[in-house]
Amino acid sequence: xxxxxxxxxxxxxxxxxxxxxxxxxxxxxxxxxxxxxxxxxxxxxxxxxxxxxxxxxxxxxxxxxxxxxxxxxxxxxxxxxxxxxxxxxxxxxxxxxxxxxxxxxxxxxxxxxxxxxxxxxxxxxxxxxxxxxxxxxxxxxxxxxxxxxxxxxxxxxxxxxxxxxxxxxxxxxxxxxxxxxxxxxxxxxxxxxxxxxxxxxxx
Amino acid sequence: xxxxxxxxxxxxxxxxxxxxxxxxxxxxxxxxxxxxxxxxxxxxxxxxxxxxxxxxxxxxxxxxxxxxxxxxxxxxxxxxxxxxxxxxxxxxxxxxxxxxxxxxxxxxxxxxxxxxxxxxxxxxxxxxxxxxxxxxxxxxxxxxxxxxxxxxxxxxxxxxxxxxxxxxxxxxxxxxxxxxxxxxxxxxxxxxxxx
Numbered sequence: 326x327x328x329x330x331x332x333x334x335x336x337x338x339x340x341x342x343x344x345x346x347x348x349x350x351x352x353x354x355x356x357x358x359x360x361x362x363x364x365x366x367x368x369x370x371x372x373x374x375x376x377x378x379x380x381x382x383x384x385x386x387x388x389x390x391x392x393x394x395x396x397x398x399x400x401x402x403x404x405x406x407x408x409x410x411x412x413x414x415x416x417x418x419x420x421x422x423x424x425x426x427x428x429x430x431x432x433x434x435x436x437x438x439x440x441x442x443x444x445x446x447x448x449x450x451x452x453x454x455x456x457x458x459x460x461x462x463x464x465x466x467x468x469x470x471x472x473x474x475x476x477x478x479x480x481x482x483x484x485x486x487x488x489x490x491x492x493x494x495x496x497x498x499x500x501x502x503x504x505x506x507x508x509x510x511x512x513x514x515x516x517x518x519x520x521x522x523x524x525x526x527x528x
Numbered sequence: 529x530x531x532x533x534x535x536x537x538x539x540x541x542x543x544x545x546x547x548x549x550x551x552x553x554x555x556x557x558x559x560x561x562x563x564x565x566x567x568x569x570x571x572x573x574x575x576x577x578x579x580x581x582x583x584x585x586x587x588x589x590x591x592x593x594x595x596x597x598x599x600x601x602x603x604x605x606x607x608x609x610x611x612x613x614x615x616x617x618x619x620x621x622x623x624x625x626x627x628x629x630x631x632x633x634x635x636x637x638x639x640x641x642x643x644x645x646x647x648x649x650x651x652x653x654x655x656x657x658x659x660x661x662x663x664x665x666x667x668x669x670x671x672x673x674x675x676x677x678x679x680x681x682x683x684x685x686x687x688x689x690x691x692x693x694x695x696x697x698x699x700x701x702x703x704x705x706x707x708x709x710x711x712x713x714x715x716x717x718x719x720x721x722x723x
Contacts, residue, residue, distance in 0.1 A: 478621060
């Protein structure tokens with residue numbers, strides 16, 4: 326167990342994190358309580374930057390409420406959205422297991438968000454002591470991998486309109502909460518084409 | 529090419545006592561592929577993790593226009609496998625094909641599970657493999673966005689010059705998401721500059 330260090334989040338807040346962890350893997354209550362003691366809550370307002378590209382991060386982050394996007398810049402210096410994350414999505418925003426990880430994209434809150442962070446050292450400590458946390462690490466990594474891999478394959482195999490229909494079917498909450506400009510960039514469609522696709526669908 | 533290549537690869541990724549390393553290596557079996565042969569086809573379930581020790585393997589899918597698109601080129605001392613299919617028993621999402629004659633050592637699913645369950649060091653090995661694959665995929669996605677065609681070519685040339693000796697330019701062009709014509713033009717320009 327960790328000592329009384331850092332900001333003490335209320336017990337009610339921790340319950341949300343415990344429930345999140347237990348929804349992803351089978352985790353005994355006692356382990357979940359001990360593991361959450363290593364996490365701290367960070368609240369983000371819409372538009373806030375959580376992590377900036379090029380910075381070094383010594384934390385892993387779990388998102389329990391809201392939507393976050395990752396983005397970078399293309400060769401013409403335009404922003405390109407590379408990922409959209411929310412709590413019920415398969416993966417989670419970010420698991421950097423190692424200290425001194427250079428962040429390759431910027432992460433920005435698209436809505437107000439609740440994010441829990443844990444240091445890289447504490448992540449390793451938890452991996453060592455809790456088999457359920459090791460499993461969680463593996464599950465999140467595998468989910469992030471599946472997500473990224475499927476996205477790459479969709480860009481090759483699936484036409485633009487079908488990519489939008491697929492997102493509508495699999496993640497309707499993204500369509501509700503995220504600006505169309507961001508969705509268009511994420512789907513690698515121009516904003517104009519996306520508007521046209523939407524008009525045709527709703528006709 | 530002996531099995532020591534397998535042990536060297538394991539040791540390069542994890543800290544493992546010699547005796548355990550040898551035990552796991554003993555479960556690896558030798559395998560050969562001829563140029564053009566398929567190692568794993570889309571839709572099949574992967575039951576063997578192949579460590580490539582000689583030759584080149586590519587993964588590819590077919591796009592919405594029916595064209596083959598190369599998604600990765602695997603060089604020796606790396607696994608050629610759809611690990612998600614392997615671990616989860618789901619159909620593979622890509623095809624894996626030998627670009628040249630190849631030699632591999634593979635470990636079957638049951639032997640890998642045995643190692644995971646009985647040797648904690650190998651759980652770390654599994655995590656490393658997954659992390660490395662994820663990072664490679666992530667880098668590739670970002671590179672398509674952030675770098676120009678020429679930069680992608682130069683970066684591959686610097687990282688893995690041998691690929692250009694062994695792999696047809698058509699496959700390299702597809703992997704870099706450049707047309708054959710553009711790749712030829714870029715190569716001419718780069719060599720003219722003395723690059």
